[in-house]
Amino acid sequence: MDKLYYSIGEAAGILGENVSLVRFWTDSFPEFLHPRRNAKGNRMYRAEDVETLKKIHFLVKDCGLTLEGAAKKLRNENQKVDGVFRAVEVLRQIKARLEEVRSAL
Numbered sequence: 001m002d003k004l005y006y007s008i009g010e011a012a013g014i015l016g017e018n019v020s021l022v023r024f025w026t027d028s029f030p031e032f033l034h035p036r037r038n039a040k041g042n043r044m045y046r047a048e049d050v051e052t053l054k055k056i057h058f059l060v061k062d063c064g065l066t067l068e069g070a071a072k073k074l075r076n077e078n079q080k081v082d083g084v085f086r087a088v089e090v091l092r093q094i095k096a097r098l099e100e101v102r103s104a105l
Helices: 008-015 018-029 046-061 067-076 078-104
Strands: 006-009 043-048
Touching: 006 008, 006 046, 006 078, 008 018, 008 046, 018 046, 018 067, 043 046, 046 067, 046 078, 067 078
Parallel strands: none
Antiparallel strands: 006 043
C-alpha cells in the first residue's frame, strides 16, 4: 500500500470484487469503514480501510461467515482475525512464488 487514498474502483480491484460489493460492504460495516469523500462525492479509502475490506473479504468469502458474523468477529476478536488473516496472506504469497518457480522449471 503506497497511496494515501484509493478510489472505490481501485479498492475493488485490490479485492478482485465488484465496485457494488465494496459499496455494499461499506454501508454494511459503518463501524469499521470510514471512507472520505472527495469534492465530487466519491468515496476515497485510506490504506487502513482497504486492509479492513481485505479482512471482511477473508471472513465472508473464505471463512463463509455472514455479514453479521463477520462484524461480530471484527468487534470481539479483531486481533485474532488479524493474525489469521496475515498468516493466510503470507501463505498465499508463498504459494504464488512456488508456482512461479515450478513454471520456470
